[in-house]
Amino acid sequence: MLGNTFGKIFRITACGESYGKGLAVIVDGVPAGLSLTEEYIQHELDKRKPGQSALDSPRLETDIVQIFAGMLEGKTTGAPVGLIIYNVDTQKIHVDQYREVKDIIRPGHAEYTFFVKYGKYADWCGAGRASGRETVGRVAGGAVAKYILDKENIEVFAYTKESHGITARDMTFEEIKANYRKNEINCPDLEAAQDMIKDVLEISGKGDTAGGVIEVVIKGVPAGLGEPVFDKISADLAKGIMSIGAVKGLEIGGGFKTADMTGYEWNDGPYAEDGKVRFKSNNQGGILGGISTGQDIVLRVAVKPTPTISIDQSSVNMETMENTKLSAITRRDASLLPRIYPVIEAMTRCVILDHLYMWKAWCGMQRYENKWRDG
C-alpha cells in the first residue's frame, strides 16, 4: 500500500517481489531524444547480480531487463519509460521451503512487521517486497537517471569504507577512483580489502555475516541544488538512501565526528580563486543550508549484516504465538557490501536528478528583476 513511488519530477514507481512473475519500474521525467539502451541498464543491473564471488548468495538471478515503453526506434520520446525484469529462479521447491516456515519470524527480517501490517496474506515467500530483490527496480530506474546525469557530467561513486570493523585508510579521490572496483568487496584500499575479504569469509565459514560502511562521493553537482527548508538536498538524499532495506545510518561530510568538533574546526574556510568560491575543507560534505556548494557531496552509509545466517536461532511462530527455533539457512550473502553499492548509487542518482530538474525550473523562472545573474 502506497510508498512505491519516489521523486517529484524525475520519478520512479516500482513493483515486484522475489517469487512473483517479475519486477517492473516506470520511470517518469525522461527527456525525449535519448539513445537509452537495454544494454546500458543491464550493465547497472549486473552490478547487483549475486553469485559473483564467494561473498554473495549463490541464488541464480539472471536479471534481463526489457524496455517495453517510452521509446521509439531507439530514442526516448518523453513518455515514461517502462522496464520489466522477469524472475527466473522461482522454482516450486523454494516456494515450498518458504511455505514450511512461513509463520516463523526470521530474526532481523521483516516477516513480523509485514504480518502486523498486511495480516495473514502478507507475502511470506522470499520476503516479498521486503526482499533485497525489490532493489532491482531501484537499480533499473537509477540507470536511467545515470544516463541523463552522464550528459551533465555528474558522477556518483560508492565503495566500501569499512567492513566489520576493518576500515579503509583515507585516500585521494584519484586513488579511490583508480581502485574501487578492483576487488569483490569494492574497497579502494587494496590492502584493507584483502583483510576485509579474509575476515568476511572467516565469519561466513562460521555461518555468520558481517556489516559495514559504504562511502558515497558525488562529483560534478553544480552549486544551487536543494529546496529549503524541508526539501534540502541532504534531507532528500537521507530519505532515498535510508529507504534501502539494510541501511541503518547516514552521515554527511563531518557527520558524527561533528559531535567532537568546535565551530572553528568544523567551518570549512571559504576563499576566492579564479573568480570562484572554494573551501579549504569539506566538513559540510558539499551542502550548506541544504543547498549544494559545488564541492563533492560526501556521504557515509551504515549497512547492517545480512540477517539471514546459517546458525540456528530462537524465534516465534506467529500463527501459534509459541516460541520455536529457526534452522540455519544456507543460501545467503555473507556481506551486503558487494551488492548494495549499486542500489545506493541508484537512489543517490534519482535524488540528484530530481533536484536538477527543480533547479532548471528555478533557473528558467528567476530572472525578472534580478538582472545580476541569469541562473
Added chain:
Amino acid sequence: MLGNTFGKIFRITACGESYGKGLAVIVDGVPAGLSLTEEYIQHELDKRKPGQSALDSPRLETDIVQIFAGMLEGKTTGAPVGLIIYNVDTQKIHVDQYREVKDIIRPGHAEYTFFVKYGKYADWCGAGRASGRETVGRVAGGAVAKYILDKENIEVFAYTKESHGITARDMTFEEIKANYRKNEINCPDLEAAQDMIKDVLEISGKGDTAGGVIEVVIKGVPAGLGEPVFDKISADLAKGIMSIGAVKGLEIGGGFKTADMTGYEWNDGPYAEDGKVRFKSNNQGGILGGISTGQDIVLRVAVKPTPTISIDQSSVNMETMENTKLSAITRRDASLLPRIYPVIEAMTRCVILDHLYMWKAWCGMQRYENKWRDG
C-alpha cells in the same frame, strides 16, 4: 521556492524569516473537536527560546504564538490550524549590522549557497530562511502533532547523548526520563552533564562553539507504521530530521555500530510473551523492513557546532570575489544542544503522526477477505 511543506496527511506549511514581520505555520490534517490552546503550543515554543542559560544566544525572542484560524469557541473544527508568531527583535541596528557584511560569507553558514540559488536578492539579513529562527514554525506545528499524539499515548523524548566528545553513560529509560530535563544541556547523565556544561563554557570563553549528539526515543508507537518500500518510517524520519539545519547525521538502533557487528550479534531475538512478539534487544531500533515493531524507536542525531563564532575567520566577499576577513561575532549559541531538541522532537512527531493517519486508512480498508485480523 518550494520545499516549505512537510507531510502527506498531517502536513505543515511554514514561512517566515529572522527579520521579516513574522513566522507562520499552517497545520493541515487536524481532527475536529480538540481543545488545543495557545498555551499548549507556547509551552513547546518556550523550549527553544534563547537566553535561558549561558549556553545560548542572548538574542531576545519573545515568541508569542497566536492561533488565528481553524478553531471555534475553543475547539478545532477540522479546518487547517493557522499559527502566527510575530518577530519582536528586529531592530534597525541589527539589520544595519547585517547589511554591512551582507556580501561576506559567514563560514559554516548558507549565505553562499543562497546567493547562488536566489541571486543578489537572497535574504542577507540574519540568515533569512536558513536561520535557526525558521524552526519556530516546525516547533509550533509539532506542538499540534504532540497534542494529538498525547491522546494516542505516543511520546517522544530527545536529550543530549554527547557533547564535544563527552558521552553520557548508558541508562535505563526510567533514569533518562527522570533526569533528562534537569540541566541546561538536557543530558540525563547528571555527572556527564556537568562536565559537558563546563566544557562548553570553556570553549565558549575562547569564542568557539561545540557540536554533539542528540538521542531520540519514541515510545508507544504501535507496530505497523511505515509504507514500504520508499516511504519506510525510517526513511521519513531521516528526511524530517535531516531537514533541520544543523543536523549532519542520523542513525537508527545499532546505526553505525552495525558496521562492526555480525548478523548473529545484530539480530534481535524475537520471543513470544503474553501472546505478543517481543525482542531481546533493539539493534533494529524499533523498525524492521521500514515498519515499526512496537518497540521503542531509537535514533541518534549528529548536531554540528554553531557556525557563528567569536573568532576572526578568513572569508570571501561574494560581490567583489576577493578574499577578506570576517570579524568575530558575539551574539551566538555556544552549543545548539540546549535549543535544538524541541525541533528534533517536533519533526519526529510530525512524521509519526503522518504515518499514523496512513495506518488508520489502511486499517479502515484492509478487512475484506482478511478475516484473520481487524487491523
Added chain:
Amino acid sequence: MLGNTFGKIFRITACGESYGKGLAVIVDGVPAGLSLTEEYIQHELDKRKPGQSALDSPRLETDIVQIFAGMLEGKTTGAPVGLIIYNVDTQKIHVDQYREVKDIIRPGHAEYTFFVKYGKYADWCGAGRASGRETVGRVAGGAVAKYILDKENIEVFAYTKESHGITARDMTFEEIKANYRKNEINCPDLEAAQDMIKDVLEISGKGDTAGGVIEVVIKGVPAGLGEPVFDKISADLAKGIMSIGAVKGLEIGGGFKTADMTGYEWNDGPYAEDGKVRFKSNNQGGILGGISTGQDIVLRVAVKPTPTISIDQSSVNMETMENTKLSAITRRDASLLPRIYPVIEAMTRCVILDHLYMWKAWCGMQRYENKWRDG
C-alpha cells in the same frame, strides 16, 4: 515527462504506447487478502475493446492482461499490483504508414503539441501516449479499484446521454440500469439508441464522426468523502475525468442548467426521514461544499467527435512548415461513445476509492473529544 501517476493513497502509475511492446500499470494502495483475478480485470478491459460493432475501429486489440506482481497464491499481499498488457497489433506495415505522414499534423490530434513539447523525437507512431490506447492502463487500474468498491457496495454507471444532438429521455435509475448495456452505443433509452446508431452510421458513411455526452451515476458513496477546500471530491472527479483525451467538458448535478436557475429553484430541499437527512431533488449532484451528501453523485461528460476522419483535410507539414493535405484515414471509431465509457468509469472509481481511503484515515483519527460521533 511526469504526469503519469494519479491518486494519493489509491494510486495508479501507467506507461505504454500504441506501437511499443506493451502497456503497464502499477496499482498502489491495494489491501492484502483480495482474491483479484486476471479474469476480473480482463472483463473491464474487454469493454473498451474495439471491433465490437460497426461504430468502432476495426483495429485488432486483443488486450490480454497479466498480473505479474503483488499477488501470492491467488491473494493480494498489500504490495503494489503490477499489470502488463502486451501490444499485438504493431505490424511494420502500420508503423510504415505512420512514418510516411509523421510530420503532417492530423487535425484534432496532438501531433503538433507533442512536437512542440518533446521535439522531433516525440512519438509519431499511432499518436504515442496521446492515443486512446493509453487508456488501457486506466481501465486496468480502475478494475482493481472496482474490485475494492464492489465490497463497499459502491457502483459506478456510465452510459450515453446524447449523441450528435440526439438526447436520451429522462429515465428512472431502475430503467437506466435495466437497459444501459442493451445496445452498442450504451444508451438506456432504447428508442433513442436506435436513432443514435442510425445517425452515427450515416455520418460514418460520409467519412465523418460524431460527438456526444456520457452521464455518470455513482451509487452507494457514503456522505463525507471530499477534502475541502482544494481537494473537493468534485474537483478531483473533474481532474480525473478531464484528463481523458477526448473529454471537453464536465458538469455536476444541475451543471450548466444552473446558469438559468434561481437559488430557490436550485436548492435541493433537505428533509428528515427515518432519522436521516434526505433531499427532494439533486441539483447539487450529490456533493455539497465539495463533500459527498450520500445521494447519488451525478456527472455529465462532453466527448468530442473522433478527430480521425475519412475526409481529406488541409494541414501543415511541421518539418517544412508548408501547407499540405492530409488524406482520408479509414481505420477509426465512428463515435467514441461505445468505447470511452469504461475509461470514464475507471477514472471515477479511482477518485472515489482514493477519497474513501482518506475518509477511513479521518474516521480513524477524529474521535478524541468528539464523542458525539464515531465517524
Added chain:
Amino acid sequence: MLGNTFGKIFRITACGESYGKGLAVIVDGVPAGLSLTEEYIQHELDKRKPGQSALDSPRLETDIVQIFAGMLEGKTTGAPVGLIIYNVDTQKIHVDQYREVKDIIRPGHAEYTFFVKYGKYADWCGAGRASGRETVGRVAGGAVAKYILDKENIEVFAYTKESHGITARDMTFEEIKANYRKNEINCPDLEAAQDMIKDVLEISGKGDTAGGVIEVVIKGVPAGLGEPVFDKISADLAKGIMSIGAVKGLEIGGGFKTADMTGYEWNDGPYAEDGKVRFKSNNQGGILGGISTGQDIVLRVAVKPTPTISIDQSSVNMETMENTKLSAITRRDASLLPRIYPVIEAMTRCVILDHLYMWKAWCGMQRYENKWRDG
C-alpha cells in the same frame, strides 16, 4: 483536514474562516528579486470585495492584506511569501445569529456535509471554511501568480457570458477587453449587461438569487504547457476551477456543443503562416492532447445561484433530526457573478504558472541528443 494546498511548484497553502481572527496564504515558488507590493495584491482582493453594487452582500469586508514573510527591503527573496488578512466584520451579534440556527441545514450550503465529516465541532459560524470568504486566500495567492505572469505576458480575463438565461452575444476579444469591466456584472456585451442587472435586481427583489456562466480567456500561453497523461493542463484547470465552491460545470473550447458536432466540423484546421502553425478555429480551446497549442485557452464555468435566499425554506435540524423551517436571510449576494470572477482568474493563474515552471524544467533538461530544437 488536508486539501488546503494547491499546486506542485508554484503552490499556495491557505487557511482561515469567516469568523476566525483572519485568513492567511503561504505562497511557495516565488522567484527572488520581484518588487511585489501589498498594493498590487490589494488591487486583486478589492475585486472580490462585497458591497460594491446592489448585486452583492452588504457585508463589510475591509480585507487589508499584509505581507509578513518572504520579502526584504521591497524585494522577494525566493523564500515563501506569507500573506495575512485579518477579519474585521466578526461582531458577536452575527456569531450569535449563526449560533441560533447552527443545527439547521441551510439548503444549498455545506452544513450537512461538514457536520457528517467533522462532527458536532464542525464550524457552524458563517459557513466556516465552506464560506466564500475562504476565497480571499485564493485571490491573494493568485495575485502573486499574476505578478509573475505579467512579466511573461500571460493574461487571464474572466467575464460574465450568461446570467439567469440571458446570454451575451459573441464578440471579438478586442470588444470584450474594451468593455468587460464597464458594469457591475462584468459583462462585455453592454446591452445584455443592462438586461442581466435588471433581471437580477428583480429576482433579488423577490428574495431570490440567480446563477450564470463565466467565460475565461487566457492569452499569451506558449505552446507546450501540460503534462500528459493525467496532468494535462485541461485536467489541472478543471481541478483548480471546480474546487471553487459555487462552480458546477466547466467546459473547454467547444465544450458541450462538441456533442452535437461531427469530427469534420470540430477539427480546427491547422495551417502554416509566417513559419508558425495556426488554426482556423478554436473548438479545441487552445489545448490538444492536454498540452497548450499557443492559441487562446478558452473556458466556460457554470456558477450556481447563491444558495442564501430571503425566502423561507423547509429544512432539517441536524441535532434533533426533525423537519423544520429556515427563515429568510437578508445579507446575501443576489448573484455570485460580480464577485466570483477574480477567484476564477486566481485559480486559473495558479495552474498556468505551475505548468510554466514545469515547462521551464523540461526546457532546461531536454536538449541532449535532440539538437533539433532548444525548447
